[in-house]
Amino acid sequence: MIKDGELVIPGQELGTLEEYLPGENVYEVGGRIYSKVLGRVAVKDLMISVSPLKEIPRIKEGEVVIATVTEVKENIAIVEILAIEGKAYRSIASPIYTAAIPISQIANEFIKDIRMKLRTSDIVRAKVISTQRGIFLTVKPPDMGVINAFCSICRRPLRRVSGNTLRCDHCNTNETRKISELYGRYFIGGDKYGNNPRKI
Ligand SMILES: [Zn+2]
Missing domain, CATH: 2.40.50.140 (Nucleic acid-binding proteins)
Known part of the structure:
Protein backbone atom coordinates (compact mmCIF):
# COMPACT_ATOMS: atom_id res chain seq x y z
CA MET A 1 0.00 0.00 0.00
CA ILE A 2 1.21 3.47 -0.89
CA LYS A 3 2.31 5.67 2.00
CA ASP A 4 1.75 9.34 2.70
CA GLY A 5 4.73 11.35 1.40
CA GLU A 6 5.90 8.63 -1.00
CA LEU A 7 7.31 9.76 -4.35
CA VAL A 8 5.35 8.41 -7.34
CA ILE A 9 5.61 8.58 -11.13
CA PRO A 10 2.81 9.38 -13.60
CA GLY A 11 0.62 6.33 -14.16
CA GLN A 12 1.64 4.65 -10.92
CA GLU A 13 -1.25 2.96 -9.13
CA LEU A 14 -2.06 4.54 -5.77
CA GLY A 15 -4.95 2.41 -4.58
CA THR A 16 -8.61 1.71 -5.20
CA LEU A 17 -11.84 3.66 -4.85
CA GLU A 18 -12.68 1.38 -1.93
CA GLU A 19 -9.66 2.73 -0.07
CA TYR A 20 -9.61 6.39 -1.13
CA LEU A 21 -11.46 9.28 -2.67
CA PRO A 22 -9.57 10.69 -5.67
CA GLY A 23 -8.12 14.16 -4.96
CA GLU A 24 -5.83 16.42 -6.97
CA ASN A 25 -3.44 15.23 -9.71
CA VAL A 26 -4.85 11.72 -9.74
CA TYR A 27 -7.24 9.94 -12.09
CA GLU A 28 -9.46 6.93 -11.78
CA VAL A 29 -9.87 4.08 -14.24
CA GLY A 30 -11.96 1.02 -13.53
CA GLY A 31 -12.03 1.61 -9.78
CA ARG A 32 -8.28 2.13 -9.49
CA ILE A 33 -6.59 5.43 -8.76
CA TYR A 34 -3.40 6.51 -10.57
CA SER A 35 -1.06 9.47 -10.29
CA LYS A 36 -1.14 12.06 -13.10
CA VAL A 37 2.19 13.61 -12.15
CA LEU A 38 5.59 13.00 -10.61
CA GLY A 39 5.19 14.03 -7.02
CA ARG A 40 4.54 13.11 -3.44
CA VAL A 41 1.46 11.30 -2.22
CA ALA A 42 -0.70 13.23 0.22
CA VAL A 43 -3.44 11.38 2.11
CA LYS A 44 -5.87 13.49 4.09
CA ASP A 45 -8.82 11.76 5.71
CA LEU A 46 -9.78 9.40 2.86
CA MET A 47 -8.72 11.74 0.05
CA ILE A 48 -5.58 10.79 -1.89
CA SER A 49 -3.76 13.47 -3.91
CA VAL A 50 -0.31 13.95 -5.39
CA SER A 51 1.66 17.19 -4.90
CA PRO A 52 3.71 17.74 -8.06
CA LEU A 53 7.49 17.90 -7.74
CA LYS A 54 8.64 20.72 -9.96
CA GLU A 55 12.20 21.46 -9.02
CA ILE A 56 15.02 19.25 -10.21
CA PRO A 57 18.79 19.72 -9.91
CA ARG A 58 21.31 20.34 -12.70
CA ILE A 59 21.76 17.49 -15.14
CA LYS A 60 25.11 15.85 -15.90
CA GLU A 61 26.34 13.29 -18.44
CA GLY A 62 25.97 9.70 -17.26
CA GLU A 63 23.03 10.44 -15.01
CA ARG A 177 7.32 0.28 -27.45
CA LYS A 178 11.03 0.15 -26.62
CA ILE A 179 10.22 -1.23 -23.19
CA SER A 180 12.51 -1.12 -20.18
CA GLU A 181 12.86 -4.38 -18.25
CA LEU A 182 11.57 -2.31 -15.32
CA TYR A 183 8.22 -1.64 -17.03
CA GLY A 184 5.35 -1.42 -14.58
CA ARG A 185 7.52 -2.09 -11.54
CA TYR A 186 9.64 1.03 -11.29
CA PHE A 187 9.54 3.13 -8.16
CA ILE A 188 11.26 6.49 -8.28
CA GLY A 189 11.99 6.48 -4.57
CA GLY A 190 13.73 3.10 -4.60
CA ASP A 191 16.69 1.56 -6.35
CA LYS A 192 16.29 0.71 -10.03
CA TYR A 193 14.59 -2.58 -9.22
CA GLY A 194 12.03 -0.93 -6.97
CA ASN A 195 13.53 -2.27 -3.75
CA ASN A 196 13.57 -0.12 -0.62
CA PRO A 197 11.30 2.49 -2.15
CA ARG A 198 11.70 4.84 0.79
CA LYS A 199 15.48 4.78 0.76
CA ILE A 200 17.51 7.20 -1.39
ZN1 LIG B 1 -7.51 1.38 -24.43
Missing part, protein backbone atom coordinates in the same frame (compact mmCIF):
# COMPACT_ATOMS: atom_id res chain seq x y z
CA VAL A 64 19.79 8.51 -15.30
CA VAL A 65 16.60 10.52 -15.68
CA ILE A 66 12.88 9.90 -15.68
CA ALA A 67 11.11 11.80 -18.44
CA THR A 68 7.79 12.08 -20.21
CA VAL A 69 7.59 12.07 -24.01
CA THR A 70 6.02 15.33 -25.20
CA GLU A 71 6.52 15.08 -28.96
CA VAL A 72 7.52 12.40 -31.44
CA LYS A 73 9.04 13.50 -34.74
CA GLU A 74 10.33 11.36 -37.60
CA ASN A 75 13.87 11.01 -36.27
CA ILE A 76 13.72 12.24 -32.70
CA ALA A 77 11.57 12.12 -29.58
CA ILE A 78 11.32 15.21 -27.39
CA VAL A 79 10.93 14.68 -23.67
CA GLU A 80 10.50 16.72 -20.54
CA ILE A 81 12.71 15.57 -17.67
CA LEU A 82 10.75 14.88 -14.50
CA ALA A 83 13.51 13.72 -12.16
CA ILE A 84 17.10 12.65 -11.88
CA GLU A 85 17.38 9.21 -10.37
CA GLY A 86 18.79 9.25 -6.86
CA LYS A 87 18.42 13.01 -6.60
CA ALA A 88 14.67 13.32 -6.76
CA TYR A 89 14.51 14.48 -3.18
CA ARG A 90 16.86 17.38 -3.78
CA SER A 91 15.15 20.68 -4.24
CA ILE A 92 17.21 23.17 -6.21
CA ALA A 93 15.26 25.76 -8.16
CA SER A 94 15.71 25.10 -11.86
CA PRO A 95 13.88 25.48 -15.15
CA ILE A 96 12.05 22.59 -16.74
CA TYR A 97 14.51 20.61 -18.84
CA THR A 98 13.63 19.56 -22.34
CA ALA A 99 15.77 16.78 -23.82
CA ALA A 100 15.93 14.75 -27.01
CA ILE A 101 16.22 11.05 -27.79
CA PRO A 102 17.55 10.62 -31.36
CA ILE A 103 16.18 7.61 -33.27
CA SER A 104 19.72 6.15 -33.29
CA GLN A 105 19.62 6.01 -29.46
CA ILE A 106 16.35 4.10 -29.12
CA ALA A 107 17.28 0.55 -30.12
CA ASN A 108 20.07 -1.43 -31.73
CA GLU A 109 17.98 -2.60 -34.67
CA PHE A 110 16.76 -0.51 -37.61
CA ILE A 111 13.61 1.43 -36.73
CA LYS A 112 11.10 1.84 -39.53
CA ASP A 113 8.63 3.95 -37.56
CA ILE A 114 9.69 5.72 -34.37
CA ARG A 115 6.09 5.51 -33.09
CA MET A 116 6.52 1.75 -32.75
CA LYS A 117 9.07 2.56 -30.03
CA LEU A 118 8.00 5.77 -28.30
CA ARG A 119 4.77 7.74 -28.14
CA THR A 120 3.58 10.97 -26.58
CA SER A 121 2.91 10.70 -22.82
CA ASP A 122 5.10 7.60 -22.37
CA ILE A 123 7.22 7.70 -19.23
CA VAL A 124 10.81 6.72 -19.97
CA ARG A 125 13.91 5.93 -17.96
CA ALA A 126 16.90 7.24 -19.94
CA LYS A 127 20.60 7.92 -19.59
CA VAL A 128 22.15 11.32 -20.34
CA ILE A 129 24.77 10.95 -23.11
CA SER A 130 25.48 14.62 -23.78
CA THR A 131 24.64 17.99 -22.30
CA GLN A 132 26.41 20.04 -24.97
CA ARG A 133 24.12 21.78 -27.45
CA GLY A 134 21.11 20.46 -25.59
CA ILE A 135 20.46 17.41 -23.45
CA PHE A 136 20.60 14.12 -25.35
CA LEU A 137 19.45 10.81 -23.94
CA THR A 138 19.70 7.12 -24.78
CA VAL A 139 17.15 4.40 -24.01
CA LYS A 140 19.12 1.55 -25.66
CA PRO A 141 20.19 -0.44 -22.55
CA PRO A 142 17.72 -3.15 -21.39
CA ASP A 143 16.88 -1.31 -18.16
CA MET A 144 16.23 1.93 -20.10
CA GLY A 145 13.17 2.73 -22.18
CA VAL A 146 9.47 3.00 -21.47
CA ILE A 147 8.54 2.29 -17.82
CA ASN A 148 4.88 3.32 -18.10
CA ALA A 149 2.71 3.80 -21.19
CA PHE A 150 -0.90 4.58 -21.91
CA CYS A 151 -3.36 3.29 -24.48
CA SER A 152 -3.43 5.47 -27.62
CA ILE A 153 -7.23 5.18 -27.73
CA CYS A 154 -8.51 5.33 -24.12
CA ARG A 155 -5.39 6.50 -22.19
CA ARG A 156 -5.58 3.68 -19.66
CA PRO A 157 -2.20 2.31 -18.51
CA LEU A 158 -0.99 -0.53 -20.74
CA ARG A 159 -0.07 -3.96 -19.43
CA ARG A 160 3.11 -5.67 -20.64
CA VAL A 161 2.32 -9.01 -22.23
CA SER A 162 5.63 -10.09 -23.73
CA GLY A 163 8.84 -8.68 -25.18
CA ASN A 164 8.06 -5.21 -26.47
CA THR A 165 4.30 -5.74 -26.65
CA LEU A 166 1.84 -3.89 -24.41
CA ARG A 167 -1.88 -4.54 -24.19
CA CYS A 168 -4.97 -2.50 -23.38
CA ASP A 169 -7.50 -4.94 -21.92
CA HIS A 170 -10.25 -2.33 -22.29
CA CYS A 171 -9.80 -1.74 -26.05
CA ASN A 172 -8.44 -5.23 -26.78
CA THR A 173 -5.54 -3.67 -28.67
CA ASN A 174 -1.81 -4.25 -28.64
CA GLU A 175 0.87 -1.60 -29.03
CA THR A 176 4.64 -1.81 -29.12
Whole structure:
Protein backbone atom coordinates (compact mmCIF):
# COMPACT_ATOMS: atom_id res chain seq x y z
CA MET A 1 0.00 0.00 0.00
CA ILE A 2 1.21 3.47 -0.89
CA LYS A 3 2.31 5.67 2.00
CA ASP A 4 1.75 9.34 2.70
CA GLY A 5 4.73 11.35 1.40
CA GLU A 6 5.90 8.63 -1.00
CA LEU A 7 7.31 9.76 -4.35
CA VAL A 8 5.35 8.41 -7.34
CA ILE A 9 5.61 8.58 -11.13
CA PRO A 10 2.81 9.38 -13.60
CA GLY A 11 0.62 6.33 -14.16
CA GLN A 12 1.64 4.65 -10.92
CA GLU A 13 -1.25 2.96 -9.13
CA LEU A 14 -2.06 4.54 -5.77
CA GLY A 15 -4.95 2.41 -4.58
CA THR A 16 -8.61 1.71 -5.20
CA LEU A 17 -11.84 3.66 -4.85
CA GLU A 18 -12.68 1.38 -1.93
CA GLU A 19 -9.66 2.73 -0.07
CA TYR A 20 -9.61 6.39 -1.13
CA LEU A 21 -11.46 9.28 -2.67
CA PRO A 22 -9.57 10.69 -5.67
CA GLY A 23 -8.12 14.16 -4.96
CA GLU A 24 -5.83 16.42 -6.97
CA ASN A 25 -3.44 15.23 -9.71
CA VAL A 26 -4.85 11.72 -9.74
CA TYR A 27 -7.24 9.94 -12.09
CA GLU A 28 -9.46 6.93 -11.78
CA VAL A 29 -9.87 4.08 -14.24
CA GLY A 30 -11.96 1.02 -13.53
CA GLY A 31 -12.03 1.61 -9.78
CA ARG A 32 -8.28 2.13 -9.49
CA ILE A 33 -6.59 5.43 -8.76
CA TYR A 34 -3.40 6.51 -10.57
CA SER A 35 -1.06 9.47 -10.29
CA LYS A 36 -1.14 12.06 -13.10
CA VAL A 37 2.19 13.61 -12.15
CA LEU A 38 5.59 13.00 -10.61
CA GLY A 39 5.19 14.03 -7.02
CA ARG A 40 4.54 13.11 -3.44
CA VAL A 41 1.46 11.30 -2.22
CA ALA A 42 -0.70 13.23 0.22
CA VAL A 43 -3.44 11.38 2.11
CA LYS A 44 -5.87 13.49 4.09
CA ASP A 45 -8.82 11.76 5.71
CA LEU A 46 -9.78 9.40 2.86
CA MET A 47 -8.72 11.74 0.05
CA ILE A 48 -5.58 10.79 -1.89
CA SER A 49 -3.76 13.47 -3.91
CA VAL A 50 -0.31 13.95 -5.39
CA SER A 51 1.66 17.19 -4.90
CA PRO A 52 3.71 17.74 -8.06
CA LEU A 53 7.49 17.90 -7.74
CA LYS A 54 8.64 20.72 -9.96
CA GLU A 55 12.20 21.46 -9.02
CA ILE A 56 15.02 19.25 -10.21
CA PRO A 57 18.79 19.72 -9.91
CA ARG A 58 21.31 20.34 -12.70
CA ILE A 59 21.76 17.49 -15.14
CA LYS A 60 25.11 15.85 -15.90
CA GLU A 61 26.34 13.29 -18.44
CA GLY A 62 25.97 9.70 -17.26
CA GLU A 63 23.03 10.44 -15.01
CA VAL A 64 19.79 8.51 -15.30
CA VAL A 65 16.60 10.52 -15.68
CA ILE A 66 12.88 9.90 -15.68
CA ALA A 67 11.11 11.80 -18.44
CA THR A 68 7.79 12.08 -20.21
CA VAL A 69 7.59 12.07 -24.01
CA THR A 70 6.02 15.33 -25.20
CA GLU A 71 6.52 15.08 -28.96
CA VAL A 72 7.52 12.40 -31.44
CA LYS A 73 9.04 13.50 -34.74
CA GLU A 74 10.33 11.36 -37.60
CA ASN A 75 13.87 11.01 -36.27
CA ILE A 76 13.72 12.24 -32.70
CA ALA A 77 11.57 12.12 -29.58
CA ILE A 78 11.32 15.21 -27.39
CA VAL A 79 10.93 14.68 -23.67
CA GLU A 80 10.50 16.72 -20.54
CA ILE A 81 12.71 15.57 -17.67
CA LEU A 82 10.75 14.88 -14.50
CA ALA A 83 13.51 13.72 -12.16
CA ILE A 84 17.10 12.65 -11.88
CA GLU A 85 17.38 9.21 -10.37
CA GLY A 86 18.79 9.25 -6.86
CA LYS A 87 18.42 13.01 -6.60
CA ALA A 88 14.67 13.32 -6.76
CA TYR A 89 14.51 14.48 -3.18
CA ARG A 90 16.86 17.38 -3.78
CA SER A 91 15.15 20.68 -4.24
CA ILE A 92 17.21 23.17 -6.21
CA ALA A 93 15.26 25.76 -8.16
CA SER A 94 15.71 25.10 -11.86
CA PRO A 95 13.88 25.48 -15.15
CA ILE A 96 12.05 22.59 -16.74
CA TYR A 97 14.51 20.61 -18.84
CA THR A 98 13.63 19.56 -22.34
CA ALA A 99 15.77 16.78 -23.82
CA ALA A 100 15.93 14.75 -27.01
CA ILE A 101 16.22 11.05 -27.79
CA PRO A 102 17.55 10.62 -31.36
CA ILE A 103 16.18 7.61 -33.27
CA SER A 104 19.72 6.15 -33.29
CA GLN A 105 19.62 6.01 -29.46
CA ILE A 106 16.35 4.10 -29.12
CA ALA A 107 17.28 0.55 -30.12
CA ASN A 108 20.07 -1.43 -31.73
CA GLU A 109 17.98 -2.60 -34.67
CA PHE A 110 16.76 -0.51 -37.61
CA ILE A 111 13.61 1.43 -36.73
CA LYS A 112 11.10 1.84 -39.53
CA ASP A 113 8.63 3.95 -37.56
CA ILE A 114 9.69 5.72 -34.37
CA ARG A 115 6.09 5.51 -33.09
CA MET A 116 6.52 1.75 -32.75
CA LYS A 117 9.07 2.56 -30.03
CA LEU A 118 8.00 5.77 -28.30
CA ARG A 119 4.77 7.74 -28.14
CA THR A 120 3.58 10.97 -26.58
CA SER A 121 2.91 10.70 -22.82
CA ASP A 122 5.10 7.60 -22.37
CA ILE A 123 7.22 7.70 -19.23
CA VAL A 124 10.81 6.72 -19.97
CA ARG A 125 13.91 5.93 -17.96
CA ALA A 126 16.90 7.24 -19.94
CA LYS A 127 20.60 7.92 -19.59
CA VAL A 128 22.15 11.32 -20.34
CA ILE A 129 24.77 10.95 -23.11
CA SER A 130 25.48 14.62 -23.78
CA THR A 131 24.64 17.99 -22.30
CA GLN A 132 26.41 20.04 -24.97
CA ARG A 133 24.12 21.78 -27.45
CA GLY A 134 21.11 20.46 -25.59
CA ILE A 135 20.46 17.41 -23.45
CA PHE A 136 20.60 14.12 -25.35
CA LEU A 137 19.45 10.81 -23.94
CA THR A 138 19.70 7.12 -24.78
CA VAL A 139 17.15 4.40 -24.01
CA LYS A 140 19.12 1.55 -25.66
CA PRO A 141 20.19 -0.44 -22.55
CA PRO A 142 17.72 -3.15 -21.39
CA ASP A 143 16.88 -1.31 -18.16
CA MET A 144 16.23 1.93 -20.10
CA GLY A 145 13.17 2.73 -22.18
CA VAL A 146 9.47 3.00 -21.47
CA ILE A 147 8.54 2.29 -17.82
CA ASN A 148 4.88 3.32 -18.10
CA ALA A 149 2.71 3.80 -21.19
CA PHE A 150 -0.90 4.58 -21.91
CA CYS A 151 -3.36 3.29 -24.48
CA SER A 152 -3.43 5.47 -27.62
CA ILE A 153 -7.23 5.18 -27.73
CA CYS A 154 -8.51 5.33 -24.12
CA ARG A 155 -5.39 6.50 -22.19
CA ARG A 156 -5.58 3.68 -19.66
CA PRO A 157 -2.20 2.31 -18.51
CA LEU A 158 -0.99 -0.53 -20.74
CA ARG A 159 -0.07 -3.96 -19.43
CA ARG A 160 3.11 -5.67 -20.64
CA VAL A 161 2.32 -9.01 -22.23
CA SER A 162 5.63 -10.09 -23.73
CA GLY A 163 8.84 -8.68 -25.18
CA ASN A 164 8.06 -5.21 -26.47
CA THR A 165 4.30 -5.74 -26.65
CA LEU A 166 1.84 -3.89 -24.41
CA ARG A 167 -1.88 -4.54 -24.19
CA CYS A 168 -4.97 -2.50 -23.38
CA ASP A 169 -7.50 -4.94 -21.92
CA HIS A 170 -10.25 -2.33 -22.29
CA CYS A 171 -9.80 -1.74 -26.05
CA ASN A 172 -8.44 -5.23 -26.78
CA THR A 173 -5.54 -3.67 -28.67
CA ASN A 174 -1.81 -4.25 -28.64
CA GLU A 175 0.87 -1.60 -29.03
CA THR A 176 4.64 -1.81 -29.12
CA ARG A 177 7.32 0.28 -27.45
CA LYS A 178 11.03 0.15 -26.62
CA ILE A 179 10.22 -1.23 -23.19
CA SER A 180 12.51 -1.12 -20.18
CA GLU A 181 12.86 -4.38 -18.25
CA LEU A 182 11.57 -2.31 -15.32
CA TYR A 183 8.22 -1.64 -17.03
CA GLY A 184 5.35 -1.42 -14.58
CA ARG A 185 7.52 -2.09 -11.54
CA TYR A 186 9.64 1.03 -11.29
CA PHE A 187 9.54 3.13 -8.16
CA ILE A 188 11.26 6.49 -8.28
CA GLY A 189 11.99 6.48 -4.57
CA GLY A 190 13.73 3.10 -4.60
CA ASP A 191 16.69 1.56 -6.35
CA LYS A 192 16.29 0.71 -10.03
CA TYR A 193 14.59 -2.58 -9.22
CA GLY A 194 12.03 -0.93 -6.97
CA ASN A 195 13.53 -2.27 -3.75
CA ASN A 196 13.57 -0.12 -0.62
CA PRO A 197 11.30 2.49 -2.15
CA ARG A 198 11.70 4.84 0.79
CA LYS A 199 15.48 4.78 0.76
CA ILE A 200 17.51 7.20 -1.39
ZN1 LIG B 1 -7.51 1.38 -24.43
